[in-house]
Amino acid sequence: MKANQSMKTVLGIVSATLVLSFLSFFAFAAELPEQALSHANPRVQEVMGAQEAATPDLMAMPDVLGTAVGQDDSGEVTILVYVNLEGKNPAASARNIPRSLRGESVTVEFTEPFRALGKPAPSTKVSHTAKQTPPIQLGTSGGWRYDLANGYCCGGTLGSLVQKDGTQYILSNYHVFESDIVSGGNSKVATTGDFIIQPGLIDVSCNAANAQNVATVVINKSLLNSNVDASIGQVVPGMVQTDGAILEIGTLSKEIVAASINQLVKKSGRTTGLSRSKVSGLNATVSVAYDNECAGGEAFTKTFTGQIIISNRASKFLAGGDSGSLMVEDVATNPRAVGLLFAGSSTLAVANPIAEVLSFFGATMVGQ
Amino acid sequence: MYKVRICPLLAVILLLIVCSSSIGSQVNQTGQKESMTQKDINAVLKDHDKEFLAIPGVVGVYVGLLPDGKTPCLKVMVIQETEYLKRRIPKSIEGYPVLIEVSGVIRPLKDRTPSN
Numbered sequence: 001m002k003a004n005q006s007m008k009t010v011l012g013i014v015s016a017t018l019v020l021s022f023l024s025f026f027a028f029a030a031e032l033p034e035q036a037l038s039h040a041n042p043r044v045q046e047v048m049g050a051q052e053a054a055t056p057d058l059m060a061m062p063d064v065l066g067t068a069v070g071q072d073d074s075g076e077v078t079i080l081v082y083v084n085l086e087g088k089n090p091a092a093s094a095r096n097i098p099r100s101l102r103g104e105s106v107t108v109e110f111t112e113p114f115r116a117l118g119k120p121a122p123s124t125k126v127s128h129t130a131k132q133t134p135p136i137q138l139g140t141s142g143g144w145r146y147d148l149a150n151g152y153c154c155g156g157t158l159g160s161l162v163q164k165d166g167t168q169y170i171l172s173n174y175h176v177f178e179s180d181i182v183s184g185g186n187s188k189v190a191t192t193g194d195f196i197i198q199p200g201l202i203d204v205s206c207n208a209a210n211a212q213n214v215a216t217v218v219i220n221k222s223l224l225n226s227n228v229d230a231s232i233g234q235v236v237p238g239m240v241q242t243d244g245a246i247l248e249i250g251t252l253s254k255e256i257v258a259a260s261i262n263q264l265v266k267k268s269g270r271t272t273g274l275s276r277s278k279v280s281g282l283n284a285t286v287s288v289a290y291d292n293e294c295a296g297g298e299a300f301t302k303t304f305t306g307q308i309i310i311s312n313r314a315s316k317f318l319a320g321g322d323s324g325s326l327m328v329e330d331v332a333t334n335p336r337a338v339g340l341l342f343a344g345s346s347t348l349a350v351a352n353p354i355a356e357v358l359s360f361f362g363a364t365m366v367g368q
Numbered sequence: 369m370y371k372v373r374i375c376p377l378l379a380v381i382l383l384l385i386v387c388s389s390s391i392g393s394q395v396n397q398t399g400q401k402e403s404m405t406q407k408d409i410n411a412v413l414k415d416h417d418k419e420f421l422a423i424p425g426v427v428g429v430y431v432g433l434l435p436d437g438k439t440p441c442l443k444v445m446v447i448q449e450t451e452y453l454k455r456r457i458p459k460s461i462e463g464y465p466v467l468i469e470v471s472g473v474i475r476p477l478k479d480r481t482p483s484n
Contacts, residue, residue: 076435099437143478152480175476206483229476261433271479281443283410284430285417288474295480303421305414309430309443321479345472348445350428 043077044069050102051079058101063093070107078107091264091276091330108278126248128157128273129203134239136214138170139247139268139325141199144177144217145208147294148201149185154294155200157270158214159340160252160326161244162232162363169232169363170196170215170240172324173342174222177231180293192219196233200270202321214239220361223290224300228352228360229342244366248274249328249335254367256354257329257336259308264330265338269322276330277317277349279338281309286350288343306356308339310349318349327351334368409440412462420444423456427474434465445471 047069055067063083070080079101083094094108129141142158156176162169178190197211204210215233222230243251246268259265263279284307292299310327312318318325323342328335339351358364407415409431420429428445442464444457449470458466 072435078435105435105437148483151483153483154478154480156478173476173478175478179478202479202481206481261431262437281430281432283413284428284445285413285421286428286430286445286474287421288476290476305417307430309432318477319479320477323477341477343474343476345474347469348471348474349477350474 041077047077047079047104050104054079054101058097061093061096064097072105072107076105078105081106081108083108094264126273128247128268128270129199131199131204131210131212134212134214135241136198136239137241137245137247139249139270139274141203141270141321142170142172142176142196142214142324143200143202144180144190145195145197145201145211145213146186146188146190147180148206149180149293150295151185152295153201153206155202155270155321157322157324158196158198159269159324160246160337161235161240161242161366162358162361163366164361164363168235168240168242168244168366169218169361170235171230171232171326171340171357171363172196173340174220174229174231175290175342176324177217177233178219178221179223179290179299180296181299182292182296184293184296186293190217190219192217198239200321203270212239222360223302226360227304227306228340228357229288229302229304230340230352230357230360232361232363242366246326251334252326252328252365252367253334253336254365255336256358256365257338258355259338259351259353263338265310265327266330266335267318267322267325267327267341269318269325269341271319271321272316275317277311279308280311280348283307284309284350286343288350304350304352306353308351308353310341310344310351312344312347312349315344315346318344326354337365406463409442409464412464413442416442416461420457423453425450425453426457427471432467432469434467439465441465441467443467443469445469445474447471447473 051069058064058067065082068080072078081097138158138160140158143155147154158170160171162171180190194217195213196215198214199211215235217233222228245251249268259279266276268274285305286307287303289301290299325341327339327341328337337354339354340357341351343350417429420426425447430443432443434441446453
């Protein structure tokens with residue numbers, strides 16, 4: 001009886017302790033209301049304090065243009081450091097910036113040099129949509145010559161040059177060269193031998209007569225059964241630079257490199273031109289829905305595995321029309337290929353690992 | 369009488385001490401065990417990616433890093449964050465943290481323009 005009473009007392013005290021612990025936990029949680037990220041937000045003020053203290057040292061570093069307080073990709077308040085993408089060596093400069101300062105995380109953003117907005121800067125921009133004088137450089141607008149259906153024309157990027165058995169091919173995506181698989185809106189399906197044009201129909205008012213034939217499609221049907229969204233077109237002799245040069249990137253290494261988290265990368269594409277970012281994830285399993293022709297119905301949803309994820313804030317790295325761009329390491333000369341860009345959203349981009357793409361075709365990169 | 373009064377109090381104190389020390393050692397033991405036998409995060413992803421993709425609103429899952437820039441985690445890509453997804457997606461799996469990332473729909477990035 002006494003033992004029973006003792007046990008009851010023990011249980012009572014343990015229960016009360018547990019209840020009190022839970023109550024104190026929830027009371028603490030309730031003291032953390034979500035606040036707008038304004039100057040008044042205590043968290044913003046904390047990071048601003050660290051930012052202000054660290055700014056003089058950061059500004060003394062090469063290619064650093066400025067600092068700010070912002071949010072990283074996961075929404076955490078962070079110190080933003082702006083690195084000049086037209087600087088001497090932005091990739092190396094970014095690597096030298098610490099990942100955290102005074103206990104706060106640091107996020108590097110690449111940007112063009114800041115200019116007063118009163119006067120327009122002299123335009124030195126390379127066009128990725130204009131019709132080039134052959135032999136053309138890649139990283140330019142292009143696509144299947146007949147990619148017009150349902151009141152729209154479509155196009156993407158002629159990304160890079162590969163070779164197989166001594167023959168050169170333009171590498172892009174399946175959904176740029178081959179994805180018209182129903183006769184539906186244009187009474188045509190993509191077929192081996194069809195021309196690939198530069199620029200793509202979307203940049204010549206949907207009139208192929210205003211573009212030039214640079215390659216011919218080789219149907220490989222990478223989708224639906226393989227793990228890459230890739231296609232190649234055999235180069236029309238004399239129409240593409242044989243060294244595989246890409247606009248604003250130049251020639252490549254013939255070697256390739258695997259992606260790694262935080263690896264700095266760049267690409268040259270039809271819509272966003274030359275852009276830089278970093279790898280934020282690996283080994284992704286991702287579902288992507290495909291149309292059966294330009295502006296057509298849904299053909300299938302493909303789940304890819306082992307994909308590379310790249311930060312793509314506000315679609316600054318990759319946007320509609322950039323599909324087919326080659327992603328390379330961000331070094332100044334002869335960069336190695338990392339991935340074939342093919343999909344994304346306004347926050348992230350997705351690339352097939354380049355080794356898997358080349359293996360699918362039995363091809364190698366054209367490079368030094 | 370005196371003994372009868374003191375016994376429950378001593379029992380409580382002893383029990384609390386034993387409980388707190390055993391909880392601590394459990395955590396440590398579990399942590400050590402996990403660190404000794406924890407699967408590679410890529411294998412964890414491979415074992416669970418289909419389960420994540422089967423949740424309506426999930427479009428992908430990948431291996432990333434926590435905001436500290438060094439701790440590996442799984443990031444689950446969702447079209448939009450909802451209470452349902454917060455409930456369905458676990459906070460951790462096989463010892464690795466799981467984060468929800470609002471990616472939106474993942475589309476092939478071809479572009480199109482009206483032909484008229």
